[in-house]
Amino acid sequence: MPFFRRKKWFRLSLKYVISGASATLVHMLAIFIFYDLFSWPIFISTSLAFALAFSLSFSLQKFWTFRNYQKKYLSQISAYFVLNLGNFFINGFLMVFLVDSLNIYYLLAQALVSFIVGLNSFFIYKFYIFKVK
Numbered sequence: 693m694p695f696f697r698r699k700k701w702f703r704l705s706l707k708y709v710i711s712g713a714s715a716t717l718v719h720m721l722a723i724f725i726f727y728d729l730f731s732w733p734i735f736i737s738t739s740l741a742f743a744l745a746f747s748l749s750f751s752l753q754k755f756w757t758f759r760n761y762q763k764k765y766l767s768q769i770s771a772y773f774v775l776n777l778g779n780f781f782i783n784g785f786l787m788v789f790l791v792d793s794l795n796i797y798y799l800l801a802q803a804l805v806s807f808i809v810g811l812n813s814f815f816i817y818k819f820y821i822f823k824v825k
């Protein structure tokens with residue numbers, strides 16, 4: 693692979709990781725603010741935090757990471773949501789398998805599962821959800 697193509701993939705991968713980390717940070721910070729500082733119920737706090745993080749993640753992936761400016765918001769956000777819902781169940785299944793069946797330390801298992809799910813999602817985002825025609 694020529695140098696410039698590798699550089700482009702590296703930059704894209706870095707943006708993808710930064711976008712995901714940013715959404716995770718917002719999610720954690722929002723839960724803390726809503727639950728600890730505002731004393732809202734945990735269900736409301738986590739739901740609002742999820743909505744904020746989801747919105748940020750979608751926006752960063754669409755506009756910054758993959759530079760997709762097509763006005764297909766409804767179909768893209770629907771596919772994005774379905775993929776993330778599927779990732780939620782895959783994460784749970786793989787964690788149970790790795791931790792309970794293979795006795796892998798839970799934090800190591802989560803890191804491995806996050807990598808697998810993230811890598812899979814990257815290619816679905818790139819070649820399906822945010823594919824620029």
